[in-house]
Amino acid sequence: MTTETHSAEIEELKAAYGKVTTAAGAPGQSLYRIAKAGLPTGCTPPNSPVLLVLQGGQPPKVYAKPGIKTSNGTVPRSTSVVQVGGEEWMQFSYNLTGDPATYTLLQLVQASLQRFAKNE
Amino acid sequence: VSLLLPTEIRVPAHLVAPLRAGIAWTRTRESVVFGLAGHTTLHDRTLLLVQKLIPLPADAYVAARYHGAKWPGAAMVPVLNEALAGPFGVIVFHGHPHEGAVSLSPDDRESAARLLPTFQLLLPERPHAFVVVGDDHAAGLVLQPGGERYGHVKRVRLLGQVIADLPTKLPATLGPREAETFHRQELLIGGLAQARVRETKVAVVGLSGGGSHVVQQLAFIGVDEIIGIDDGCAKPSHRARVIGIEARDIRHRRPKIEIMERMVRRISRTVRFTGVNQPVPTQSAIEALKEADIVVGCVDNYHARADIQELCARFLVPYVDIGLLIRPIDGGTGVTIGGNVITTVPGRSCLWCLAFLTQERLDAETKGRPRSYFEGTDGQAQVVSMNGLLASQAATEVLQLITGFAPIVDEHVIKKFDGLAGTLHDWIVQPNPACPRCRAGLAAGDLVWRAA
Numbered sequence: 001m002t003t004e005t006h007s008a009e010i011e012e013l014k015a016a017y018g019k020v021t022t023a024a025g026a027p028g029q030s031l032y033r034i035a036k037a038g039l040p041t042g043c044t045p046p047n048s049p050v051l052l053v054l055q056g057g058q059p060p061k062v063y064a065k066p067g068i069k070t071s072n073g074t075v076p077r078s079t080s081v082v083q084v085g086g087e088e089w090m091q092f093s094y095n096l097t098g099d100p101a102t103y104t105l106l107q108l109v110q111a112s113l114q115r116f117a118k119n120e
Numbered sequence: 121v122s123l124l125l126p127t128e129i130r131v132p133a134h135l136v137a138p139l140r141a142g143i144a145w146t147r148t149r150e151s152v153v154f155g156l157a158g159h160t161t162l163h164d165r166t167l168l169l170v171q172k173l174i175p176l177p178a179d180a181y182v183a184a185r186y187h188g189a190k191w192p193g194a195a196m197v198p199v200l201n202e203a204l205a206g207p208f209g210v211i212v213f214h215g216h217p218h219e220g221a222v223s224l225s226p227d228d229r230e231s232a233a234r235l236l237p238t239f240q241l242l243l244p245e246r247p248h249a250f251v252v253v254g255d256d257h258a259a260g261l262v263l264q265p266g267g268e269r270y271g272h273v274k275r276v277r278l279l280g281q282v283i284a285d286l287p288t289k290l291p292a293t294l295g296p297r298e299a300e301t302f303h304r305q306e307l308l309i310g311g312l313a314q315a316r317v318r319e320t321k322v323a324v325v326g327l328s329g330g331g332s333h334v335v336q337q338l339a340f341i342g343v344d345e346i347i348g349i350d351d352g353c354a355k356p357s358h359r360a361r362v363i364g365i366e367a368r369d370i371r372h373r374r375p376k377i378e379i380m381e382r383m384v385r386r387i388s389r390t391v392r393f394t395g396v397n398q399p400v401p402t403q404s405a406i407e408a409l410k411e412a413d414i415v416v417g418c419v420d421n422y423h424a425r426a427d428i429q430e431l432c433a434r435f436l437v438p439y440v441d442i443g444l445l446i447r448p449i450d451g452g453t454g455v456t457i458g459g460n461v462i463t464t465v466p467g468r469s470c471l472w473c474l475a476f477l478t479q480e481r482l483d484a485e486t487k488g489r490p491r492s493y494f495e496g497t498d499g500q501a502q503v504v505s506m507n508g509l510l511a512s513q514a515a516t517e518v519l520q521l522i523t524g525f526a527p528i529v530d531e532h533v534i535k536k537f538d539g540l541a542g543t544l545h546d547w548i549v550q551p552n553p554a555c556p557r558c559r560a561g562l563a564a565g566d567l568v569w570r571a572a
Contacts, residue, residue: 010572021569024206026560032572066402080491083401083427085567086160086434091491 009105016106017050025085030054037064037109040117042071050109051089059100062112063089072119092116126274127166127249127262129157129211130436132467132563135173136278142175143215143253150188152176154199155211158565159247160435162411165274166247166264168209169436169563174199187227189214200242207568209246210239215253221289222254224261232270236263245568249273258286279436279465282524283413291315298390302342313523314342318390320522323347323412325400325428327376329361329502330418330442333511335380336363339387341519347408348380349396361504401427410435414521416514417441420500422481423491429464429471434561436466440517441476442510446501446539457506457539461513463521466562469532473555476534506539513544 010032014020019035032052039047051063066081066088079092094115096103103111131139142153156172180195203210212235216222224232232250239248240263251260251273260273278284293315294302306314320343324331327350338346354362354369354376362376364383377395384393396408400419409415409431417428417439425441432439444459464470471477513535520526531548538545551558 014572020572022572023567023569025567031567033569081399081402082491083406083431085561086406086431086564087567088401088403088406 012104012106013109017109023085025053028056031085032105034109037113039064039068039113040071043116044069044073050113051084052105052109053084060105060108062094062109063091064113064116066090068116070116070119074119076116076118077120124267124269124271125161125164125166125264126272127168127247127260128274129155129168129170129249129251129258129260129276130563131155131170131276131278132436133279133281133465134467135170136280136284136467138173138175139170139213139253139278142173143213145215145217149181150214152189152191153213154196155213156199156203156206156208157211157246158206158434158563159209160410160566166262166271167410167435167565168211168247168249168262169434169565170211171206171208171563172202173213174202188225200239203239203243207243207246209243209248211249211251213251213253217255219255221257221259222252223259224250224252228252229261232261236261236270239263240265245570251276253286256286257288259288277436279438279467281465281468281521281528283438283521285316291319294318298342305341309519309523309525313525317342317519317522319344320413320518321345321347321411322518323349323409323415324418325349325405325409325415325424326418326420327362327380328352328358328418328420329504329507330444330511330514331416332361332363332365332376332380332383333508334416334418334442334514335393336383336387337512337515338518339384339391339393341515342388343391343518345392345394346380346384347394347396347412348377349398349400349405349408350376351397351399352376354379361502361507363508400424401431406431409437412437414518415439416518418511418514419443422477422485425471426477426482429477429557430561432464433466433470433558434564436563438463438465438521439471440514440521441471442514444502444506444510444537444539446503446506455501455540457537459506459510459537459539461510461517461535461537461544463517463534465521469551470555470558472557473551473553474532474534474549475552477557503539506537509544510537 017034021033023031025031034050036047037050048064053061079090082091094112154174155170157168157170160167180191182190184190236248247262247264249260249262258276261270275285275287302314322343324334327348353373358365364379375397377397381393396405398404415437441462446457448455533546536545536547
């Protein structure tokens with residue numbers, strides 16, 4: 001990802017979600033935090049902060065805040081609490097169709113959060 | 121009120137000697153070292169966590185009568201550029217080389233009043249400080265984020281095999297009743313050291329076979345506060361190894377933190393116990409760990425150790441880890457009983473550079489999958505007497521870190537337990553000098569979030 005496309009993708013995130021902040025993580029790591037991203041209908045809470053971890057040469061990682069329940073009230077499976085930069089985040093697994101490298105950051109966030117549409 | 125919390129400055133082990141050397145006086149002037157620091161805010165103080173030191177070059181000083189040291193603003197440009205890139209707080213260190221209390225001179229205060237607001241203007245998210253360091257005391261002024269009034273430096277903590285605190289004033293000595301209680305312990309460590317013990321907060325992560333022993337002994341040792349972190353409840357197998365447990369605790373499935381709190385209360389009315397009924401790395405557990413002066417990890421998996429290690433490096437907290445592993449020998453001809461007590465001090469070593477934590481070990485716990493696939497270690501053997509031996513050594517390591525009662529050796533030593541031979545041996549280990557984990561998040565403190 002070039003600096004230009006990266007900046008454009010961050011602007012796209014801001015346009016979609018509003019407040020986006022950034023912090024320096026470990027060396028070579030950039031962190032982006034979306035203050036409030038909407039979750040699929042029926043989830044509680046209806047939105048969550050989302051963390052994007054960008055590290056050169058690796059696919060971006062997406063985290064949400066722990067405490068999300070799916071529409072039938074269950075705690076999603078295959079999630080775990082991890083710490084990133086000294087803060088608590090929820091790691092969760094998600095399926096992407098096609099090549100993840102072709103996803104923009106916005107598409108990646110939207111697609112990964114669809115994991116919570118599944119009641120499992 | 122929160123803007124005027126006192127500040128503790130922590131210096132990781134590898135920067136202690138450079139700091140002392142950097143502020144040593146020349147024949148004609150004082151010397152100045154700039155510290156770049158992360159920070160975090162605790163309930164009773166702010167921590168400034170030194171990540172890097174930049175001495176002011178010798179040719180940057182200008183001659184000036186009536187000033188210990190004077191330099192032009194341009195000399196600070198490289199320092200401020202690095203601080204902006206961090207972002208870091210900026211600490212101006214200089215020395216007053218004598219024993220006893222030190223204080224900022226009127227000239228120092230004037231300099232602080234000029235420099236700190238400038239730093240704050242450039243880096244509003246971090247605290248900035250002006251500090252004088254003596255042989256055994258320190259003092260200073262701090263400008264907090266968003267603050268206009270100056271707070272005070274409570275102490276400078278120099279990390280090493282023994283934690284060396286340079287306070288603004290010495291801790292109060294024990295009252296007659298406490299002095300009587302700890303008389304026999306004081307015969308080993310001394311009265312002043314017992315007063316330091318009395319000010320120490322120790323977090324214990326994991327309150328089962330190992331952690332419950334550690335909590336009990338820390339209560340007897342007389343620390344200020346024990347922060348117990350465990351989200352588990354009493355269950356039948358705990359009857360065989362959790363110190364302080366009672367039959368009714370099993371019936372009521374009482375949280376382990378409540379059992380520990382009761383035990384501490386029965387041992388001492390002066391030692392405080394704070395329980396966190398959450399596992400590491402939930403936010404409440406992270407916040408609790410940050411409050412600790414020393415962390416003792418009594419966990420049974422490498423993922424938890426990796427989290428504790430990272431947090432201890434980030435907030436500059438010494439970490440004592442214990443672990444016991446009883447496993448059958450291949451072929452079923454017997455068992456091996458091995459254990460470790462490993463003390464790591466930020467800036468000196470970590471569980472990664474000692475090769476105790478490896479990616480292979482983490483992957484093995486989850487079979488290479490994400491952390492949610494970790495299945496626990498309930499099937500592993502545990503024996504109370506062996507847990508107790510390792511826990512006793514961990515409590516002794518805590519005492520050593522606070523008081524330095526035992527001679528200090530230069531080598532990196534870990535304690536290896538052989539449960540079959542009944543021995544606890546020193547092993548000299550060689551940390552990986554190029555350990556990428558050791559320094560990656562060292563002294564980073566809280567993240568600073570800025571608009572993207």
